Amino acid sequence: MTKEELFKEIKEKESFLCVGLDTDIKKIPSHLLKEADPVFEFNKRIIDATEKFAVSYKPNIAFYEAMGPKGWESLQKTLEYIPKNCFTIADAKRGDIGNTSSLYARAFFDKSASGMSFDSITVAPYMGEDSVKPFLDFDEKWVILLALTSNPGSKDFQQLSVGDEKLYEKVLRTSSQWADSERLMYVVGATKASLLKEIRAIIPNHFLLVPGVGAQGGSLEEVAKNGMNSECGLLVNSSRGIIYASNGEDFGKTAAKEAEKLQVQMADLLNQYL
Amino acid sequence: MTKEELFKEIKEKESFLCVGLDTDIKKIPSHLLKEADPVFEFNKRIIDATEKFAVSYKPNIAFYEAMGPKGWESLQKTLEYIPKNCFTIADAKRGDIGNTSSLYARAFFDKSASGMSFDSITVAPYMGEDSVKPFLDFDEKWVILLALTSNPGSKDFQQLSVGDEKLYEKVLRTSSQWADSERLMYVVGATKASLLKEIRAIIPNHFLLVPGVGAQGGSLEEVAKNGMNSECGLLVNSSRGIIYASNGEDFGKTAAKEAEKLQVQMADLLNQYL
Numbered sequence: 001m002t003k004e005e006l007f008k009e010i011k012e013k014e015s016f017l018c019v020g021l022d023t024d025i026k027k028i029p030s031h032l033l034k035e036a037d038p039v040f041e042f043n044k045r046i047i048d049a050t051e052k053f054a055v056s057y058k059p060n061i062a063f064y065e066a067m068g069p070k071g072w073e074s075l076q077k078t079l080e081y082i083p084k085n086c087f088t089i090a091d092a093k094r095g096d097i098g099n100t101s102s103l104y105a106r107a108f109f110d111k112s113a114s115g116m117s118f119d120s121i122t123v124a125p126y127m128g129e130d131s132v133k134p135f136l137d138f139d140e141k142w143v144i145l146l147a148l149t150s151n152p153g154s155k156d157f158q159q160l161s162v163g164d165e166k167l168y169e170k171v172l173r174t175s176s177q178w179a180d181s182e183r184l185m186y187v188v189g190a191t192k193a194s195l196l197k198e199i200r201a202i203i204p205n206h207f208l209l210v211p212g213v214g215a216q217g218g219s220l221e222e223v224a225k226n227g228m229n230s231e232c233g234l235l236v237n238s239s240r241g242i243i244y245a246s247n248g249e250d251f252g253k254t255a256a257k258e259a260e261k262l263q264v265q266m267a268d269l270l271n272q273y274l
Numbered sequence: 275m276t277k278e279e280l281f282k283e284i285k286e287k288e289s290f291l292c293v294g295l296d297t298d299i300k301k302i303p304s305h306l307l308k309e310a311d312p313v314f315e316f317n318k319r320i321i322d323a324t325e326k327f328a329v330s331y332k333p334n335i336a337f338y339e340a341m342g343p344k345g346w347e348s349l350q351k352t353l354e355y356i357p358k359n360c361f362t363i364a365d366a367k368r369g370d371i372g373n374t375s376s377l378y379a380r381a382f383f384d385k386s387a388s389g390m391s392f393d394s395i396t397v398a399p400y401m402g403e404d405s406v407k408p409f410l411d412f413d414e415k416w417v418i419l420l421a422l423t424s425n426p427g428s429k430d431f432q433q434l435s436v437g438d439e440k441l442y443e444k445v446l447r448t449s450s451q452w453a454d455s456e457r458l459m460y461v462v463g464a465t466k467a468s469l470l471k472e473i474r475a476i477i478p479n480h481f482l483l484v485p486g487v488g489a490q491g492g493s494l495e496e497v498a499k500n501g502m503n504s505e506c507g508l509l510v511n512s513s514r515g516i517i518y519a520s521n522g523e524d525f526g527k528t529a530a531k532e533a534e535k536l537q538v539q540m541a542d543l544l545n546q547y548l
Binding site for chain 2: 066068070100104107124149152170
């Protein structure tokens with residue numbers, strides 16, 4: 001999916017919502033456990049319930065990997081089921097030497113090899129340029145690079161001073177030379193909405209994937225105010241706040257309600273700041 | 275496996291060799307492709323051929339992941355096949371917020387969930403303490419944290435100055451507070467053998483996993499001279515130099531020969547520096 005196509009979806013749905021499919025077999029409603037593939041069944045119903053309100057879906061790969069080979073089958077089926085007009089993100093936080101990263105790219109982008117072809121993958125920056133580049137060798141696929149994350153541990157290294165800037169700023173500045181905003185996005189945690197303005201000064205045009213709105217307490221209003229650009233430039237993720245909003249048989253309806261609440265706010269914010 | 279048990283194996287085999295199972299279906303000898311599971315068949319023969327000379331095996335997870343669910347089945351079977359006295363490393367470079375890292379830990383350490391229980395996993399440090407700690411919640415399992423890697427991209431961020439030290443030194447110093455040398459090891463690329471002395475000053479007791487000897491040109495002699503401690507403290511990995519030493523039907527024999535060459539050098543170095 002191109003940046004232009006993504007922006008078109010955002011305008012049509014009046015939403016920049018990404019639904020995080022952090023689907024834990026230990027947390028889904030118990031009545032689904034009788035299904036042949038409970039994880040896929042859960043995802044299917046979540047997607048059905050939320051697709052009107054979301055422009056993107058982000059399976060968190062750890063949750064599927066934790067189930068062994070059958071988890072990967074659930075993941076494949078889930079990816080197939082996501083409507084083609086939605087931007088798909090493999091939230092995998094991969095990254096290794098070039099030779100190995102090219103295999104990770106094969107895993108998430110080359111359907112003939114792995115059975116899956118996501119639009120994008122999240123990548124960790126620690127190993128530098130040659131660990132990121134192999135993902136960009138696939139046409140029309142995106143890298144979403146970790147810059148500033150929303151967890152407490154982001155203080156340990158990301159926020160250290162490197163010369164006259166923070167490490168995450170250095171990561172933004174350096175990596176923005178590797179690909180333009182048509183192929184590269186960044187993960188920027190919403191708990192630092194106040195820093196979004198400074199981040200926008202470094203990368204005005206790139207899309208930002210913003211986790212941590214909702215459960216982790218970030219404010220959507222602040223994110224839009226400081227982070228939106230002329231093509232929206234934001235994908236805001238909500239996982240647990242939507243998919244686990246109810247643990248009963250009504251979990252689909254409740255997920256839809258939560259997704260719609262965010263979409264309505266997002267429509268307002270798009271009107272206000274775009 | 276405990277540190278004491280690992281050191282015992284090293285002394286018995288007179289080896290600190292780790293064989294990297296970077297098994298690419300596109301590179302294995304063609305006569306294996308008629309097998310039901312060519313990747314497992316290849317690994318089985320490599321393990322049979324090298325187990326006398328190696329104390330550790332390190333499947334590179336990307337290579338299995340690139341094949342989808344059946345790759346994970348090959349990985350499970352490979353792990354089952356590795357002799358129990360060998361230290362097993364899931365070279366996965368994972369790391370995410372705490373909640374997600376605990377699922378990655380489940381994937382590689384909890385056999386009841388994923389079908390696999392490695393002794394250790396490689397982890398990327400960028401997201402800080404709470405992204406690493408969940409892996410340490412599993413008793414007797416190890417984290418092998420990326421510090422200084424052997425690829426060109428290690429210059430981009432790892433070698434930047436943070437105050438009066440390099441980022442990778444800061445990673446060593448900070449993370450060595452999270453767990454002691456009974457649970458934590460580090461990845462240190464052999465192409466920087468000259469830096470090993472300085473690294474040893476920061477973490478005298480931790481084991482180092484050293485990739486990049488052989489194919490990438492690091493010198494085993496230099497690594498041992500600068501990196502060995504009183505419990506050896508080194509696992510030196512060789513992947514392509516062993517497993518792809520021959521592409522013919524004799525690949526097992528050739529792998530054994532290459533592994534033995536390294537083991538003989540290692541025996542000498544253990545005598546000299548231990």
